[in-house]
Amino acid sequence: MEKKLLSGNEAAARGAWEAGVHVATAYPGTPSTEILENAAKYKEIYAQWSPNEKTAFEVALGAAIAGARSMVSMKHVGLNVAADPLFSASYTGVNGGFVIITADDPGMHSSQNEQDNRRYAKFAKIPLIEPSDSQEVKDFIKEAFEISEKFDTPVLFRLTTRISHSKGIVEVEDRKEVPLKEYKKIPEKYIILPAHARKRHYFVEERTQKLKEFANTTHLNRIEWGDRKLGIITSGISYVHAKEIFPNASYLKLGLSWPFPDKLLKEFVEGVERVIIIEENEPFIEEEVKFLGYNIDGKKFIPLVDELSPEVVRKGVLGEELERLPDGKGVKRPPQLCPGCPHIGIFYNLWRLRATVTGDIGCYTLGALPPYNAMDTTICMGASVTNAHGFDVARGWDFTKKTVAVIGDSTFVHSGITGLADIVYNKGNSTVIILDNRITAMTGHQFHPGSGKTAKGEETKRLDFEKLARAIGVEKVYRVDPHKLRESRKVLREAMSTKEPVVVLSERPCALLPEERKKAKQRPKKVVIPDKCKGEKCMGCIKLGCPALSMRDGKAYIEPLLCVGCDLCQQVCPFDAIVEEGQNG
Amino acid sequence: MANTKNIIISGVGGQGILTASEILALCAMEEGLDVKKSEVHGMSQRGGSVVSFVKFGEKVYSPLIEKGAGDVILAFEKAEALRWRGYLKKEGGVVIMNTLEIYPTTVSLGLDTYPENIEEEFKKFGVKTISIDAVKLSKEAGDPRTQNTVLLGVLSNFIDFSYDTWVKVIKFRVPPKTIDANLKAFELGRSIKE
Numbered sequence: 186m187e188k189k190l191l192s193g194n195e196a197a198a199r200g201a202w203e204a205g206v207h208v209a210t211a212y213p214g215t216p217s218t219e220i221l222e223n224a225a226k227y228k229e230i231y232a233q234w235s236p237n238e239k240t241a242f243e244v245a246l247g248a249a250i251a252g253a254r255s256m257v258s259m260k261h262v263g264l265n266v267a268a269d270p271l272f273s274a275s276y277t278g279v280n281g282g283f284v285i286i287t288a289d290d291p292g293m294h295s296s297q298n299e300q301d302n303r304r305y306a307k308f309a310k311i312p313l314i315e316p317s318d319s320q321e322v323k324d325f326i327k328e329a330f331e332i333s334e335k336f337d338t339p340v341l342f343r344l345t346t347r348i349s350h351s352k353g354i355v356e357v358e359d360r361k362e363v364p365l366k367e368y369k370k371i372p373e374k375y376i377i378l379p380a381h382a383r384k385r386h387y388f389v390e391e392r393t394q395k396l397k398e399f400a401n402t403t404h405l406n407r408i409e410w411g412d413r414k415l416g417i418i419t420s421g422i423s424y425v426h427a428k429e430i431f432p433n434a435s436y437l438k439l440g441l442s443w444p445f446p447d448k449l450l451k452e453f454v455e456g457v458e459r460v461i462i463i464e465e466n467e468p469f470i471e472e473e474v475k476f477l478g479y480n481i482d483g484k485k486f487i488p489l490v491d492e493l494s495p496e497v498v499r500k501g502v503l504g505e506e507l508e509r510l511p512d513g514k515g516v517k518r519p520p521q522l523c524p525g526c527p528h529i530g531i532f533y534n535l536w537r538l539r540a541t542v543t544g545d546i547g548c549y550t551l552g553a554l555p556p557y558n559a560m561d562t563t564i565c566m567g568a569s570v571t572n573a574h575g576f577d578v579a580r581g582w583d584f585t586k587k588t589v590a591v592i593g594d595s596t597f598v599h600s601g602i603t604g605l606a607d608i609v610y611n612k613g614n615s616t617v618i619i620l621d622n623r624i625t626a627m628t629g630h631q632f633h634p635g636s637g638k639t640a641k642g643e644e645t646k647r648l649d650f651e652k653l654a655r656a657i658g659v660e661k662v663y664r665v666d667p668h669k670l671r672e673s674r675k676v677l678r679e680a681m682s683t684k685e686p687v688v689v690l691s692e693r694p695c696a697l698l699p700e701e702r703k704k705a706k707q708r709p710k711k712v713v714i715p716d717k718c719k720g721e722k723c724m725g726c727i728k729l730g731c732p733a734l735s736m737r738d739g740k741a742y743i744e745p746l747l748c749v750g751c752d753l754c755q756q757v758c759p760f761d762a763i764v765e766e767g768q769n770g
Numbered sequence: 771m772a773n774t775k776n777i778i779i780s781g782v783g784g785q786g787i788l789t790a791s792e793i794l795a796l797c798a799m800e801e802g803l804d805v806k807k808s809e810v811h812g813m814s815q816r817g818g819s820v821v822s823f824v825k826f827g828e829k830v831y832s833p834l835i836e837k838g839a840g841d842v843i844l845a846f847e848k849a850e851a852l853r854w855r856g857y858l859k860k861e862g863g864v865v866i867m868n869t870l871e872i873y874p875t876t877v878s879l880g881l882d883t884y885p886e887n888i889e890e891e892f893k894k895f896g897v898k899t900i901s902i903d904a905v906k907l908s909k910e911a912g913d914p915r916t917q918n919t920v921l922l923g924v925l926s927n928f929i930d931f932s933y934d935t936w937v938k939v940i941k942f943r944v945p946p947k948t949i950d951a952n953l954k955a956f957e958l959g960r961s962i963k964e
């Protein structure tokens with residue numbers, strides 16, 4: 186069999202392909218993004234980016250009801266956005282298999298919270314599958330489709346950052362074509378009117394009982410008998426961390442962890458002297474075990490907060506640490522906007538204007554950090570627009586004229602449009618800046634409806650932000666190039682002091698897009714003339730926050746490996762100390 | 771597990787760390803070993819600190835390296851070597867560091883200071899410390915983007931993979947146009963033993 190080195194996300198796409206999946210949808214979000222990116226590479230799979238997770242979910246569910254094996258993937262908080270159809274889908278069940286991949290982010294490497302989406306499976310009453318490494322991801326995805334069709338249920342498939350983004354060896358197989366299932370109109374199943382839903386609720390409860398029996402017998406759940414002195418109940422990534430520290434213990438390894446396999450648990454508990462639970466984040470298994478009447482501890486040893494690791498297991502269970510060298514001093518190196526980033530100009534200006542900024546999620550959230558510190562709130566995608574209106578209705582015009590909402594183009598399409606309608610409808614006066622860099626940059630450059638390209642790279646219609654804003658009822662729409670600092674500052678000032686809803690479209694492509702990189706290569710880089718630079722007395726250019734700029738030996742210094750020659754620093758230097766390379770002689 | 775090799779590759783976003791760790795992991799696979807590699811994507815791409823763990827051996831469970839279990843730190847930037855010191859094992863650890871220093875804005879703004887005497891910070895604990903100017907060597911190899919391959923060359927002296935494995939994987943993994951420069955970079959690194 187052929188072996189490949191695959192990340193969990195690559196393995197998920199591969200597994201879906203092997204399982205005969207026809208339709209894959211997603212909205213990007215770390216750590217889930219590469220699932221759809223990889224699924225889109227298979228010609229047999231119809232793959233699309235959706236504007237948000239709810240639409241992605243509903244498209245895939247629609248495809249499943251229509252008879253296709255379908256999959257939707259998202260990061261953990263994405264499932265909050267898609268929670269409404271999730272709960273309905275549990276009642277309708279499926280036709281073709283339907284798998285929902287949630288990629289959770291313990292440790293919050295790139296997320297706003299540490300929610301443990303295993304709870305969604307129990308809440309929505311659908312089976313939960315948790316693989317432990319890339320090989321299992323691929324194998325279990327195929328099982329997930331079988332389970333979905335056999336039990337007429339969506340399946341929640343849970344990855345975590347370390348599974349999604351770790352690579353391991355995977356034995357790959359061929360695709361098995363699965364023809365579309367016949368589509369039948371079944372109103373009492375697919376139309377969840379109260380009268381239908383009441384009946385479907387009985388179905389859901391019966392299904393859960395059947396799945397519980399299945400959980401006791403499926404090979405996804407297994408007992409590994411080892412040393413009988415210590416038994417460990419675990420699932421997902423926690424299993425491999427535990428194995429690292431206790432390679433010889435006995436394990437109850439859960440791959441299908443909800444509904445909970447009660448009989449298997451009984452057998453396991455009776456076979457070992459001492460049992461503990463090792464699980465990351467929430468006491469999800471522990472609550473089930475305790476509910477079944479066993480006094481087995483988990484969170485007593487393993488912290489609920491933060492990511493699990495072998496070292497946390499060792500410390501928690503054994504109270505030991507490996508002998509090691511002391512930690513070294515790490516210089517603070519927070520993520521930064523890229524050299525030439527279109528967001529730099531906007532945040533530099535908002536800092537200069539001392540604006541109150543309701544912010545949003547994307548690369549531009551870095552505007553919250555020094556040197557700008559130009560952000561007051563960041564809640565969830567889309568909330569910048571509505572938060573600004575909240576500030577407006579609470580504090581009135583004198584405050585609102587100093588306030589702006591800042592939102593990325595992908596985020597605006599995701600969930601900012603309804604907020605803008607809220608402002609206009611309710612006679613608000615907020616200014617909304619849409620940072621149109623043509624791409625979903627933060628998650629690694631995915632197309633969205635404002636990009637004009639599909640997930641497969643085909644040309645498509647491009648959403649016209651100006652027309653949209655006008656259709657919603659915004660009468661003042663400005664367009665600016667954020668790299669023209671003075672001009673755009675003037676527009677921002679004007680927009681904020683206009684007592685009506687205003688949209689400022691800040692248009693410039695992300696500096697990492699291929700065309701922009703090409704342009705940067707052809708442009709001369711900038712250098713500092715040390716004799717003209719006033720150094721620490723000025724620091725004007727440093728306030729831009731361009732990563733290519735730093736202070737060395739008391740003078741500004743431009744790192745040539747990083748500079749893209751965008752000329753922002755030249756615009757802000759009051760002493761003409763920054764010039765094109767070759768002109769410093 | 772006791773017989774796995776644990777390599778920590780660290781640096782700053784954009785330095786080619788993920789390609790380097792991929793090459794290392796593919797070499798391990800080519801040698802018939804079990805291998806896992808782990809890193810976090812996302813915010814770290816924006817000039818932040820980046821680390822990739824590569825573990826290989828007969829059987830590898832967790833993709834994460836425990837503090838105190840690291841065999842080698844391969845650092846693409848000086849301060850990024852020191853940050854991970856606590857991951858090195860107490861006896862017999864090795865650090866290979868690029869002498870390149872990348873100052874973050876936090877230093878320019880006076881919010882933090884760049885660490886000093888980094889080599890000494892390792893040597894005083896008896897760690898075998900190798901500092902190399904990979905920027906210079908990569909230019910010698912004909913392409914400044916081959917810094918990561920220079921560093922892999924140095925690392926290759928501390929791992930018993932066959933020479934052919936390295937060459938085969940590098941050829942397979944780097945952009946076709948850059949194969950020659952990368953192989954030269956690898957040789958330049960491999961010639962450094964102390």
Ligand SMILES: Cc1ncc(C[n+]2csc(CCOP(=O)(O)OP(=O)(O)O)c2C)c(N)n1
Binds near residue numbers: 549595620
């Ligand atoms: C509900 C939800 N889905 C996905 C994400 C992940 N995510 C964070 S920001 C972002 C979009 C960023 O794109 P854009 O608004 O265009 O800003 P840019 O990064 O391009 O500056 C995404 C997908 C999230 N945080 N929450």
Ligand code: SF4
Binds near residue numbers: 527622627696697
């Ligand atoms: S990826 Fe693009 S949008 Fe994000 S910080 Fe870099 S240049 Fe700016």
Ligand code: SF4
Binds near residue numbers: 524710729743750754
């Ligand atoms: S020209 Fe100035 S602002 Fe632009 S990338 Fe170079 S150093 Fe940064």
